[in-house]
Amino acid sequence: MYPEIRAILDDAEERYLRLEEIVALKHHVSSFAQRLQVYEVLRDNEIAIFQPIADQLLVAFPQHKQETIERALKNWLGTLRYCAMAMLLNNPMFLQHRLLEWLTDIIQVHQTQGIDTTLYQFLITRLPEILAEEQMALLQPFLAQVEQAVMGTCSAATVPA
Incomplete structure (x- = not known):
């Protein structure tokens, strides 16, 4: 459940919602439909998003084994x-706990920082071809969260300790 919705409902557990809470709840419900x-x-469109990226990666990283590129994909x-x-x-x-805690470790263990950085760039170039601008705006904060975690991992992997 949306943390914001839960907070509104928890606050009003033993009373009716106030007008400003109803307005906020309507906003979150409307936002949910868009999301x-x-x-x-x-x-x-998962295949339409990733097939061109896979093709680009094979061209960009001919020196890497196909299974390494497949793992990154x-x-x-x-x-x-x-x-x-x-x-x-x-x-x-949700993203932090379900993904980012293990993804950064996987990237370091398999030493795919270069592939992952390039794949991310291809992905953020491809997504606006599939999503409308307002749709992209809803997804962007979460992509930025991944970028910060992954690119931090990639930078740390290239800087000697």
Whole structure:
């Protein structure tokens, strides 16, 4: 559930909602419908989003084994799914706890920082071709959250300790 909705409902547990709480609740319900639409677009277009990215990665990284690129793609398929769910729930902590705590470790262990950085760039270039501007705006904060975590991992991996 949306943390904001839960807070409104918890605060009004033994009373009726005040006018400003009703207005806020209506806003969150309206926002949920928009977020659900974006979620469905991402779900329905997953292959259309990632196939061109996969093709670009094979060209950009011919020196890497195909299985390494496939592993990175699989991680980013999951990453976008988690971003979509966090966006639907409007909950950055969902993304933090469900994805980012293990994704950064996976990137370091498999030493795919270069592939992951490039894949992220391809993804943020591809998504606006699929999503409308206002849809992209709903997803963007969660992509930025991933970028901050992943690019921090990539930077840390290239800086000697």
